[in-house]
Amino acid sequence: MTKNKLKIMNLNIKANKNNTFDAIVVGSGMSGGFAAKELTERGLKVLMIERGHEIKHIEGYDTAMKEPWDFEHRGKTTNISAEERWANSRFWGLGSEEVVNHLTNDKENPYIEIRAFDWIRAYHTGGKSMHWGRQSYRWGKHDFEANAKEGIGIDWPIRYEDLEPWYTHVEKFVGVSGQKEGLEVLPDGHFLPAMPLFAPEAHFKNKMFEKFNRPVTVGRVANLTQAQDIHTKLGRGSCQYRNKCNRGCPYGAYYSSLSGSIPAAMRTNRLSILHDSIVSEIIYDEQKKRATGVRIINQNTMQTEDFFAKIIFLNAGSINTAALMLNSKSNRFQNGFGNDSDQVGRNLMDHQLGSGASATVDGFEDDYVYGQRPNAMYIPRFRNWGNDKQTAYLRGFGYQGGAVRDGWERGVAADGFGDDFKQSLTKPGPWSIRIGGFGEILPDPNNRIFLDPVKKDKWGIPMIVTDAAFVENDWAMRKDIVASAVEMLETAGFKNVTPYDRPTHMGLGIHDMGTARMGRDPKTSVLNAFNQVHDCKNVFVTDGAAMTSASCVNPSITYMALTARAADFAVKALKKKEL
Amino acid sequence: MNRREVIRNVALMLGGTFSAPTIMAMDKWETFTSPNNNDSSFSLTETQQKILAEIAEMIIPKTDTPGAKDVGVPAFIVMMLNDCYREPEHQSFLDGLASMEKVKFLSLKADERTGVLKLLEQETKKITSKVTPFWRLMKELTLLGYFTSEAGLKASFEYVQIPGKLELIKLKPNQKSFAY
Numbered sequence: 001m002t003k004n005k006l007k008i009m010n011l012n013i014k015a016n017k018n019n020t021f022d023a024i025v026v027g028s029g030m031s032g033g034f035a036a037k038e039l040t041e042r043g044l045k046v047l048m049i050e051r052g053h054e055i056k057h058i059e060g061y062d063t064a065m066k067e068p069w070d071f072e073h074r075g076k077t078t079n080i081s082a083e084e085r086w087a088n089s090r091f092w093g094l095g096s097e098e099v100v101n102h103l104t105n106d107k108e109n110p111y112i113e114i115r116a117f118d119w120i121r122a123y124h125t126g127g128k129s130m131h132w133g134r135q136s137y138r139w140g141k142h143d144f145e146a147n148a149k150e151g152i153g154i155d156w157p158i159r160y161e162d163l164e165p166w167y168t169h170v171e172k173f174v175g176v177s178g179q180k181e182g183l184e185v186l187p188d189g190h191f192l193p194a195m196p197l198f199a200p201e202a203h204f205k206n207k208m209f210e211k212f213n214r215p216v217t218v219g220r221v222a223n224l225t226q227a228q229d230i231h232t233k234l235g236r237g238s239c240q241y242r243n244k245c246n247r248g249c250p251y252g253a254y255y256s257s258l259s260g261s262i263p264a265a266m267r268t269n270r271l272s273i274l275h276d277s278i279v280s281e282i283i284y285d286e287q288k289k290r291a292t293g294v295r296i297i298n299q300n301t302m303q304t305e306d307f308f309a310k311i312i313f314l315n316a317g318s319i320n321t322a323a324l325m326l327n328s329k330s331n332r333f334q335n336g337f338g339n340d341s342d343q344v345g346r347n348l349m350d351h352q353l354g355s356g357a358s359a360t361v362d363g364f365e366d367d368y369v370y371g372q373r374p375n376a377m378y379i380p381r382f383r384n385w386g387n388d389k390q391t392a393y394l395r396g397f398g399y400q401g402g403a404v405r406d407g408w409e410r411g412v413a414a415d416g417f418g419d420d421f422k423q424s425l426t427k428p429g430p431w432s433i434r435i436g437g438f439g440e441i442l443p444d445p446n447n448r449i450f451l452d453p454v455k456k457d458k459w460g461i462p463m464i465v466t467d468a469a470f471v472e473n474d475w476a477m478r479k480d481i482v483a484s485a486v487e488m489l490e491t492a493g494f495k496n497v498t499p500y501d502r503p504t505h506m507g508l509g510i511h512d513m514g515t516a517r518m519g520r521d522p523k524t525s526v527l528n529a530f531n532q533v534h535d536c537k538n539v540f541v542t543d544g545a546a547m548t549s550a551s552c553v554n555p556s557i558t559y560m561a562l563t564a565r566a567a568d569f570a571v572k573a574l575k576k577k578e579l
Numbered sequence: 580m581n582r583r584e585v586i587r588n589v590a591l592m593l594g595g596t597f598s599a600p601t602i603m604a605m606d607k608w609e610t611f612t613s614p615n616n617n618d619s620s621f622s623l624t625e626t627q628q629k630i631l632a633e634i635a636e637m638i639i640p641k642t643d644t645p646g647a648k649d650v651g652v653p654a655f656i657v658m659m660l661n662d663c664y665r666e667p668e669h670q671s672f673l674d675g676l677a678s679m680e681k682v683k684f685l686s687l688k689a690d691e692r693t694g695v696l697k698l699l700e701q702e703t704k705k706i707t708s709k710v711t712p713f714w715r716l717m718k719e720l721t722l723l724g725y726f727t728s729e730a731g732l733k734a735s736f737e738y739v740q741i742p743g744k745l746e747l748i749k750l751k752p753n754q755k756s757f758a759y
Contacts, residue, residue, distance in 0.1 A: 067729065067740075068727045068732060068758070069727055069728050069729045069732065071727075072658075072662075073659065073662060073663055074723055074724070074727045075727075076659065076663045076723075077663065078662045078663050079662060079663060079664075079665060080662075195745060196745065196747055198747065199747070239745075240741050240742060240743050241742040241743065241744060241745045242740075242741060242742065242759060243759070244759075365750070366749050366750050367747065367749065367750070368747075368748050368749065368750040368754070369745070369746070369747060369748065370739075370742060370744070370745070370746040370748050370757065371739075371742035371743070371744055371745035371746060372742065372745075372759050373745055405756075407756060408722055408726045408735070408756070409722070411718070411722050412715070412718050412719045412722055415700060417637055417638040417639075417696060417700075417718070418637060418638070418640060418693075419640055419642055421638070422638075422639050422640065422642065422644075423642070425722070425726070425735070426735040426736060426755050426756060427753075427754070427755060427756060428750065428754075428756045
């Protein structure tokens with residue numbers, strides 16, 4: 001096992017006479033980690049503030065090397081976990097004892113739902129980057145242009161070309177395995193060797209091309225199929241195909257802030273990390289007309305303390321970033337920090353998840369797989385693309401899914417018991433296949449979070465209220481996600497095609513975004529083209545909150561690319577004394 | 580087909596080995612309600628525990644590899660029902676055990692027991708309630724408890740802790756599944 005020798009140290013506040021840094025990064029998740037890396041590598045002294053407890057890379061992954069029988073409840077969610085993690089356990093498997101202790105205790109961190117929102121949280125070092133699905137797709141040109149073309153929301157202030165070099169920068173560092181396909185709808189990136197499609201998936205791919213001219217590819221996934229120098233120098237190794245990424249990888253084979261950006265930032269000796277510290281507000285100096293720092297509340301001791309920096313990156317996750325801005329009131333910003341447009345907290349988006357179809361597969365009885373692929377196959381968007389024009393809805397969706405040989409679990413629903421039954425379940429079962437849609441949700445100012453005017457959490461911070469739901473466009477798309485999945489599986493010749501459409505809320509895609517959107521006009525947007533708050537240029541927001549639209553592809557590498565681009569801009573501006 | 584007829588058919592299939600009192604008892608199956616109706620804590624009598632263990636062992640019997648009892652499945656099922664299931668499933672499970680008590684399951688011969696479980700399996704398919712029925716709970720928890728136990732898993736599958744590679748392969752005759 002490759003041991004990462006880098007240690008994340010807790011900053012000793014009492015020993016630190018000066019609470020002043022070049023930059024403060026609020027949050028240690030996907031985008032916060034990347035901000036810290038980019039800023040420290042450019043010479044800045046950075047304080048990263050994480051609201052949750054510390055998890056150390058490798059040694060903090062307490063379930064990673066456990067055997068199946070080491071889990072008392074064998075992966076099932078206990079009633080206690082379901083009550084404590086009432087929001088997290090709405091997502092498949094997050095209540096399981098493999099992972100549950102790394103997800104936020106919702107009972108202790110409640111939020112208020114006017115319209116239900118499945119808010120999945122992981123308050124600890126690395127945040128949700130420890131738990132993500134690792135699917136990594138570049139946006140296409142069309143994604144940045146769609147709002148303007150269709151008159152939806154507001155236009156993005158940037159285009160694909162602005163982000164393209166930063167996608168490459170991120171992909172090289174993160175390590176993304178994938179197959180180049182030359183598709184306009186899904187631009188190729190800088191890829192490590194692709195993982196294989198399984199035999200029924202390869203059959204499906206051929207049929208889809210033959211019958212619909214629809215491409216199918218293997219998932220582009222942030223697992224190192226072949227670790228490069230840039231990865232091994234940080235102590236990261238190649239994937240061992242255990243597919244137990246959800247527990248944290250002791251090989252550092254999948255990318256997270258813990259395995260990648262934080263060790264890279266620590267290597268510069270310019271990063272300090274403060275844990276257990278909830279940023280309650282941004283400190284705004286009315287004379288200087290700039291943010292000078294942040295106030296934190298220690299989640300355990302309740303003590304408050306102020307920290308100061310020239311620039312501040314907000315990467316708390318889109319909902320918490322918006323909540324922090326709304327809670328930061330001053331004479332200048334009486335409606336919340338940077339909120340002259342009244343758009344902070346609004347346009348909350350996610351991706352549709354939880355609908356599609358499954359089928360059984362005849363044949364391929366001799367085909368089997370050694371190892372577990374931490375990945376799936378991917379069907380890029382084909383709706384409202386090329387010659388396809390849908391009348392019922394705008395935008396489109398992609399599918400993720402794949403084929404598996406059924407295991408012993410098939411015995412639960414099957415007839416039988418006794419000797420032969422027992423014996424039969426020790427052999428691989430027939431293949432089955434499933435595809436599920438990831439659909440684009442449109443920005444809607446009425447889908448929002450805000451702060452409760454009265455109720456406070458145990459730290460005295462106003463409670464967050466969610467008020468968001470799918471609208472007509474989303475429901476029409478969802479119907480097509482199911483119908484098209486059925487059509488494609490049937491066309492491929494699979495049997496017992498069964499649609500599924502799980503009752504769900506917004507949030508289940510765990511891609512919450514849009515609550516402090518980028519735009520050209522300060523009247524209708526919160527951030528400019530470099531993620532600076534329009535009315536307070538030394539504050540940058542580069543997490544999901546910055547998103548002006550959602551695309552239908554998984555967002556993490558776009559967050560990281562935006563972050564790297566903004567960090568580069570910020571440091572150049574600092575050096576030119578423009579910030 | 581009403582329950583009495585189903586039971587008669589099973590009895591015929593087994594050569595008429597069901598006694599009249601057994602059939603009468605099974606007939607009450609449908610209307611039987613457990614006295615534990617409003618009790619959220621879940622515990623079993625000694626008889627109920629024995630029935631549970633016998634049924635688990637019939638689902639996964641000891642052969643040249645361990646059986647359900649060998650790897651502690653009966654205790655696992657009770658623990659799981661307590662920790663991971665709620666009152667409706669508890670009730671469903673207790674109702675199922677009560678009906679097994681009514682047919683004096685423990686006094687039945689091996690082929691009669693098999694007949695009862697086969698009947699139970701078919702009858703379960705007709706249940707439309709959202710609450711997981713007794714037979715389904717028995718099966719899912721027996722299989723889970725057995726195939727994820729150390730002895731059950733290692734005896735049943737080729738256990739691979741760290742594959743180290745991903746490879747498309749051809750299945751050899753009689754090859755066991757990989758478990759990870």
